[in-house]
Amino acid sequence: MHEQRHSNRRHSTSIDNKNRKRKESDIKINDSKKRLSSIYSNGKQEQETLSYNDRKCSKSEFDDARLFCDNCNKFYDNICPYHKQSYIPDKKISKSSLKHSQRICDLTCPDGIIIKASTISKAGKGVFATKRFEKNTFFGPYTGTRHSNFKSAQESGYSWSIADKNGKMIYIVDGYDPNNSNWLRYINCPNTVEQQNVQPIQYDRNMFYKTMKTIHPGEELFVYYGDDYARFLGIEPFSTETVQMSIGKIVLYYQGLLQFILFR
Numbered sequence: 001m002h003e004q005r006h007s008n009r010r011h012s013t014s015i016d017n018k019n020r021k022r023k024e025s026d027i028k029i030n031d032s033k034k035r036l037s038s039i040y041s042n043g044k045q046e047q048e049t050l051s052y053n054d055r056k057c058s059k060s061e062f063d064d065a066r067l068f069c070d071n072c073n074k075f076y077d078n079i080c081p082y083h084k085q086s087y088i089p090d091k092k093i094s095k096s097s098l099k100h101s102q103r104i105c106d107l108t109c110p111d112g113i114i115i116k117a118s119t120i121s122k123a124g125k126g127v128f129a130t131k132r133f134e135k136n137t138f139f140g141p142y143t144g145t146r147h148s149n150f151k152s153a154q155e156s157g158y159s160w161s162i163a164d165k166n167g168k169m170i171y172i173v174d175g176y177d178p179n180n181s182n183w184l185r186y187i188n189c190p191n192t193v194e195q196q197n198v199q200p201i202q203y204d205r206n207m208f209y210k211t212m213k214t215i216h217p218g219e220e221l222f223v224y225y226g227d228d229y230a231r232f233l234g235i236e237p238f239s240t241e242t243v244q245m246s247i248g249k250i251v252l253y254y255q256g257l258l259q260f261i262l263f264r
Contacts, residue, residue: 063075064165064202064205065203067201067203069082069085088137090139091111104180104181105181105186108183110139113127113183114128115128118188120188126187126220126221127183127184127187127188128221129218129221132217133215136211137211138208139198140182140184140206140207141203141207142160142173142181142185143173143180143182144159144173144174144177145174146173147172150172153172156176158175158176158181159172159174159176160200173207184209188221188223189222189225190222190224196212196222197215197219198210198223209221
């Protein structure tokens, strides 16, 4: 979720010559960023925007306009009023300032994040922290071309599906194009449940990543793509018990909804 990050690990099929039209909805993404920024402004809760109308997590009540706190095991209309959360946006860049051979996704890393060779054998590039990030830190959103072509998403290997509250796919966010995506595309799938430190969170029809634990300088970021993709990589799928303990009920519950498209 890199330079065909897992291509050597899986297969050497290349589709670098495929051109995809850019359909990314900048307005929608910017709206999501503004909402998160207002909620997590400077890491401080803005009390005037908070609603303490909390509800227990359940399928029928899932709404990606609300955020889930895995400490409380509850949804909140905005942020959890009891546990610290923060939002780290991408670094802003200008396409006109790009130098030859530079790729946009490589330049979007926020302060404290770098891209280099992964610690996972044959996985290509990975994402590492150069400073401490606390638990419940949000990154994103995951950017890319938006479409509904599932086959194209399978070939791409960099796609997330976005779904409505009933689990029906709305569209796919495809980060295959390095000049129409961001650094989140380089985060690898862990080999063990103990390695996972980031989880995918669908919020306001966009996919964000949230830290599950404190991440220290030098540590690589890992996100679990779902059981089907884990099997494809030759990784033993995490058991229901370990997924629930490590990821939290909301991701366990929507594992099929949020998992990375097969053949990423």
